[in-house]
Amino acid sequence: MCLPRMDGPSVFGAVLDRGAGSFRLGPADVRVPSGRRYLPGTMIVETTWSTPTGWAVVRDALLVSPWQRDARRESDAYQRVPGDYRAARVLLRTVRCIEGEVDLVLECEPAFDYGRQRGTWRYAGSGYGAAECVSPDHGQIRLTTDLSLGFEGPLAMARHRLREGQYVFCALSWGDGAAPDNFAEAKQRMAVTADFWHEWISRGQFPDHPWREYLVRSALTLKGLTYAPTGALLAAATASLPETPGGERNYDYRYSWLRDATYMLWALHTLGLTRDASDFYYFITDLAEGESDLQIMYGIGGERELTEQTLDHLSGYEGARPVRIGNGAWDQRQHDVWGVLLDSVHLHTSSRDQADERRWPMLVKQVEAALKYWRDPDQGLWEVRGPAKHFTASKVMCWVAADRGARLALLRGDLGRADEWRRAADEIHADVCANGLDDRGVFCQHYETKALDASLLLIPLLGFLPPDDPRVRATVLAIADELTEDELVLRYRVEETDDGFGGEEGTFTICSFWLVSALTEIGEVPRARALCEKLLSYASPLHLYAEEIDAHSGQHLGNFPQAFSHLALINAVMHLIREDERAGDVEPLTALLCGGGTWRSSASCSRNGSPRAWWSRYWPRSTSSTSRCRTRRWSPVPSAPWCYP
Numbered sequence: 001m002c003l004p005r006m007d008g009p010s011v012f013g014a015v016l017d018r019g020a021g022s023f024r025l026g027p028a029d030v031r032v033p034s035g036r037r038y039l040p041g042t043m044i045v046e047t048t049w050s051t052p053t054g055w056a057v058v059r060d061a062l063l064v065s066p067w068q069r070d071a072r073r074e075s076d077a078y079q080r081v082p083g084d085y086r087a088a089r090v091l092l093r094t095v096r097c098i099e100g101e102v103d104l105v106l107e108c109e110p111a112f113d114y115g116r117q118r119g120t121w122r123y124a125g126s127g128y129g130a131a132e133c134v135s136p137d138h139g140q141i142r143l144t145t146d147l148s149l150g151f152e153g154p155l156a157m158a159r160h161r162l163r164e165g166q167y168v169f170c171a172l173s174w175g176d177g178a179a180p181d182n183f184a185e186a187k188q189r190m191a192v193t194a195d196f197w198h199e200w201i202s203r204g205q206f207p208d209h210p211w212r213e214y215l216v217r218s219a220l221t222l223k224g225l226t227y228a229p230t231g232a233l234l235a236a237a238t239a240s241l242p243e244t245p246g247g248e249r250n251y252d253y254r255y256s257w258l259r260d261a262t263y264m265l266w267a268l269h270t271l272g273l274t275r276d277a278s279d280f281y282y283f284i285t286d287l288a289e290g291e292s293d294l295q296i297m298y299g300i301g302g303e304r305e306l307t308e309q310t311l312d313h314l315s316g317y318e319g320a321r322p323v324r325i326g327n328g329a330w331d332q333r334q335h336d337v338w339g340v341l342l343d344s345v346h347l348h349t350s351s352r353d354q355a356d357e358r359r360w361p362m363l364v365k366q367v368e369a370a371l372k373y374w375r376d377p378d379q380g381l382w383e384v385r386g387p388a389k390h391f392t393a394s395k396v397m398c399w400v401a402a403d404r405g406a407r408l409a410l411l412r413g414d415l416g417r418a419d420e421w422r423r424a425a426d427e428i429h430a431d432v433c434a435n436g437l438d439d440r441g442v443f444c445q446h447y448e449t450k451a452l453d454a455s456l457l458l459i460p461l462l463g464f465l466p467p468d469d470p471r472v473r474a475t476v477l478a479i480a481d482e483l484t485e486d487e488l489v490l491r492y493r494v495e496e497t498d499d500g501f502g503g504e505e506g507t508f509t510i511c512s513f514w515l516v517s518a519l520t521e522i523g524e525v526p527r528a529r530a531l532c533e534k535l536l537s538y539a540s541p542l543h544l545y546a547e548e549i550d551a552h553s554g555q556h557l558g559n560f561p562q563a564f565s566h567l568a569l570i571n572a573v574m575h576l577i578r579e580d581e582r583a584g585d586v587e588p589l590t591a592l593l594c595g596g597g598t599w600r601s602s603a604s605c606s607r608n609g610s611p612r613a614w615w616s617r618y619w620p621r622s623t624s625s626t627s628r629c630r631t632r633r634w635s636p637v638p639s640a641p642w643c644y645p
């Protein structure tokens, strides 16, 4: 747990070193729970314990509260428009004994500043139920409980025999967070938090399908990675969980990458969850105004410098060192950055038929940057720390910037720019097709290699070429056959790519889910379905995914939960569900998404803001009603013949 923000220094960091702070509430004599789950549709975790004497259920939640209209504005005040709820700055834990009796123990041992500083406990008030732990340099945290607390050095403890039907709570609060005073209030505030999550998730449109729960959990996870005061979206909730057991590929992902964030919005859009997008665009617009070049990533408060350092006092997860915070990629040049932003804005703008005027100058700058730099080498979307290369995927993304820029310019009636950017897009397209292929007709990692790279699975997904193009088919199948371990996809072969680090890495989950989508696109549906089923079988018991999977052990590797994996899961699963609909297995999802049982005109499809399936954005499928919707949408923009009728 990191305070006061998700990118702050940890207070409980035992995952990276047993001495770096921990907080346990559970049975005294059992360490492994019988089961864990999220309460459906929420971010409340429920852990069930079986002990020799009875059963207990623990619920944990970061509380969300209705916004207090008279709330004081603080230094970390909202930069975005406040909604009805805000983070309450309280971690609430409740315990109920459901059978027999359970000896309960609470052990709270904070270690501030990534374990570098111990605090001092003292009681707050006249009883034993409230205490605060004060650190010399890092503020304080408070514990409020209906148990009786005592202190053993840096450890606050409570012991209690809980009998059937009894319940207790404890709340950890910080900043201006106000903890509940008693169990009744705790229960009520847990219910408000559940309401918040239920309200949010019910804005989405989820197909009635056996895989629905994977979609719901992925969407909630992406929402959980939102930093509401600024609109920033985090790549993952952790730092330095290793990509190789015992290895050195340990990075801090508690930042906002443009790439990760805009792909997150793409996935949420697919499910009809579009409202979070505008906050992120305002976040980026603020940053881009006054800056000549947009960075590839920012701190979640908009910080520009994210200098990497190692925390050598920490032993690392299962000994994987060094532990890194900050991220050395922050000042890299990665040429996909303009394309991901333009694609995302284009998707959201065209589905709403409205554009934000303030955003346009910022977007113009991004297209111009893509056109200025696309001929240069870069570090690529995998952020390699070896020499810059002419990465094929980066050039494709520059094409995306020009292509989406041209479409947006046309929507605005800016015919001059639309024409100029269309011609630039065609030039980049031709360059990629001339230099990015090997002699088999397979797209390669960069212009001077024959190595494969899973980022090229984006070619059909972003509409650079249609899925029935032989080069697309050859690339997708080459990756499926040659860049996999036990069918799961590597982002590249580490021995063929100088990424600046040693050692192996696991298969990249985003790439495996991209392969599901790409195989579906090229018509290899049984293979896509088998891979998707396999990937879903690797989900953690809470349906969460880390960045990577070890293909041999199934172990999740890297930071956790990782937005990349979940956003790609959403798009892969929706690809296959659409195939089911096309085969007539289930009610057409497209009809559900457009808000009724029958298709309306393309105009109503877009005007009511309903999300047309993202996969149908670029190429017509002659028999589907989606293509009617799409055909009308795209027809004014002149481009490659396969894109438009």
Ligand SMILES: OC[C@H]1O[C@H](O[C@H]2O[C@H](CO)[C@@H](O)[C@H](O)[C@H]2O)[C@H](O)[C@@H](O)[C@@H]1O
Residues within 6 Å of the ligand: 235, 251, 252, 253, 257, 259, 260, 327, 328, 329, 381, 382, 383, 384, 385, 499, 564
């Ligand atoms: O490959 C080395 C790089 O690995 C990390 O980057 C990866 O995570 C990013 C956040 O999800 C993602 O945007 C990127 O595409 C991934 O390759 C790490 O952040 C980099 O510092 C490191 O160089």
